[in-house]
Amino acid sequence: MKTDFLEIENGRKLARDEIPHLGFDEFRHQALDIVKDGGKVIHYFAYPEGGDMKLMAVLRTDRLLAAGCDAPEAYPSFTAECEPFHIFEREIAEQFGIRPEGHPWLKAVRYHANYRGKPDVFGNDYAEDIPGNYEYYAVESEEIHEVAVGPVHAGVIEPGHFRFNCIGERVLHLEIQLGYQHRAVENLLLNADARRLPIIAESIAGDTSVGNSLCYSQAVEALSSVAPDKGAQVIRTIALELERIANHVGDLGALSGDVAFLPPANYCGRMRGDFLNMSLLLCGNRFGKGLVRPGGVCFSLADEVRNILDERIKEIKPQVRHVAELLFSTPSVLSRFEDCGAVSLSDAEKLGLVGPAARACGMPYDARRCFPTEHYKRLDIPEYALPSGDVYARAKVRGDEVMQSINIIQSLINGPVETDCVNGKIPALEPSSFVVTVNEAWRGELSHCVLTDAEGGILRYKVKDPSFHNWNGLAMSLRDTGISDFPLNNKSFNLSYCGFDL
Template sequence: MTNAFLEISNGEKIAREKIPHLSFDEFSKTALLVVEDGGKVVQFFAYEDDNDIKFMAVLRTDKLFVAGCDAPDSYPALSKACEPFHMFEREIAEQFGMRPEGHPWLKMVRYHANCRDVPDVFGNDYKEDIPGNYNYYQVDGDEIHEVAVGPVHAGVIEPGHFRFNCIGERVLHLEIQLGYQHRAIENLFLNVQAKRLPILAENIAGDTTIGHSLCMAQAVEALTSVTPDKGAQMIRSIALELERLANHIGDLGALSGDVAFLPPANYFGRIRGDFLNLALLLCGNRFGKGLVRPGGVRFSLADDIRETLAERLKELKPQVEHVLDLLFSASTVRARFEDCGIVSTYDAEKLGLVGPAGRASGIPYDVRRSFPTEHYSQIDIPENKKPTGDVYDRARVRYDEILQSIHIIQSLIYSPVETQCVDDSNFNLPPSSFVVTVNEAWRGEVSHAILTDNRGKILRYKVKDPSFHNWNGLAMSLRDTGISDFPLNNKSFNLSYCGFDL
């Protein structure tokens, strides 16, 4: 397909002058055409350049495309015609104060003042600490009632506010308001010394440390024209799969707990810890912090580490299989999982769902297959899509991916490839360049984009966690579902608050 956008590769350094700078009309027309035709939005953000505000979008079909344009202070909302732009336009309105006219649901994303000191699009007064001053969507009627939950939840969980409109036990509408975890990470990236970049990337979402670190490292590597050696790529792939394993296993345990089937909940709870410990075995931290750095990895796969890793996996694999069998063959579990919280393929496409949540709803997209990085071009990843989009399918995708990830790691452990460990070093980024990276973390597509100015300083650092796409999927899954099934649906998505809130 040809269009006014420039075709690019994942993790390719692009000189900014090569990126088509379109008129807003052409930019908007082309973006809409691509996305209405089944394309998706990877990144759509605003940035300030020489006192002008500009837009940039990265779209994907089976390829990646980029283009930019001057940003008008107000413009006809793309979301009006094409839903996948919805969150991005709200984010731009909040960060830069550009108003998307006719946006179907223009509300704040994270509750913070815009960076330009222009009047707030949402009319908020940010001197108040509370993310308040917002009238939640309301349903009227005699028997309608509202349930408000959060920001402080009943468990050891991140904060967020959930507002249910119900008739009896039935949920008519769920509205999710986040922003409580907002730390202004994108702005920190602009101002900190290079030595802090990896630490920041690791702490965007701790459960996706490897996913976000890879995006950051690959972006810096592309800009500085560094290629990590084969051994490093392999270790990074192993780490990403370990992260997937720990989280998927933890999720299945939690799902089991939410339907009151306690044996798998306890077993998987413990086994998840064993996989976290394997990350610690590799790099000294249970979440993989300290492993990935621009240029490679800081820890090699020494012989004794390989040995222990292989041994532990051999010991854990049958246990995992047996507990999976216990969970999935229990009729009481299936009765609760099946037909619960269905998100149709149509809705999932419109919302732009990614990762296991998307695959459960019939969208096969997996970055490891479509835009492989690291060692993934050498690995055969099956298409893990499922037909129904219910809790059962979201659990089933994890079932498949758990077994695949164990297999992937086992096949890589003894590859006789060594790596030259990198030590933290400072790097200088080239001027006027752009790069976008995508990786399939356990929740789905993580993406980072970096723009540098004419002196090589980072002009814009854009982070997108898969949760940015998927929170609306959770809201959709609750439509016409019993409110008591909320915990189950919530766990089946298990989205990141801090990854969303940045």
């Protein structure tokens, strides 16, 4: 297939005028072709330049592809022809008031006024509180009842609103409305003093602090031609894997708790804490905050630290394996996990699912293997996916990734790791440049895209959390599923509210 989209590299700076600037029709036509042919959307966003609006798309096949165009005020929706653009078009409409005509589901994403003071595409009055005049999808019949949950939930959880349309216990449709956590992170990254940016990036989603600070730091490194040394790359890889393990282990415990099998629930809760404490061992913070900065890391992996880490992992590894074996061999657990909340491969493709949720549907994409950064270039990440798409597959993929990540860390700490720590000062960015950074965070493909202006200031900072793709996967998993299985499915995805809401 011939395309004008430019092949780009993960974390490699380009001059902005190197990126093909197509006519809108050509841009639309080619982007649709790539995605209809099996490509996926990493970014599709709008940004202002001078007085004009531009569109930028970063797509992936087995390569990364980018192109842009001038943005019309309204245009025929991509989504009407090709589903993976769905949430991106809604976001563009919300942020900049650009209307995708014929979009099948044109609703607010995070509930805020657009940045250009244009008439609101959704007809919302933002003086009213969310959900304001939000129209939930409704199924009409005498037999149907709706269940509304949130934004304040029963546990210690982030806020979001879930609207179920049910017939008896059976869920016909679940609609998820988020936006309660919206802090305008992208605008803050644009306007705040440079020294604040690493702190903001780490706080986009606290459970993905390392992932986000990695995407941010790689972007700044590319834009300022600073490179981390090999030791720093190893430490960053260890930190990202520790983040993955802690979250997966915690969720396996929570899943076990949701099917009332309490031993693994308690053991995993404790072991998750032990992995968080390994991050604290590295950098003084249980979530890895303060570790990754442009140019490298702020804390060394001195032999003393390395040896303690090695001992702790040696001690906990068999415990993790045994608890996972217990979980996945207990009939009462399997009977609840199996065939529950299955998402088909074809739906997963259309929704553009990423990460473990996609690998559980038979899509083996893993950014660590396909677009490796840091030390992953030297690691052999196996191609892995399970076919069934149900709670069992989502849990099993994560359980298997835990053991894989433990092995990765062990292989990285069996010899000295030397690095020159950075002091955290932020280098100046090169003007009129573009970079996209992609990493496999624990939920899946996490990506930042940064455009600089002619003075080296940030013109657009785009953040995409994997949850941006995956929330609709959760909604699909609930179709024709008992409403009492919602907690189980929700936990099997465990998506980010704040990462989505930005």
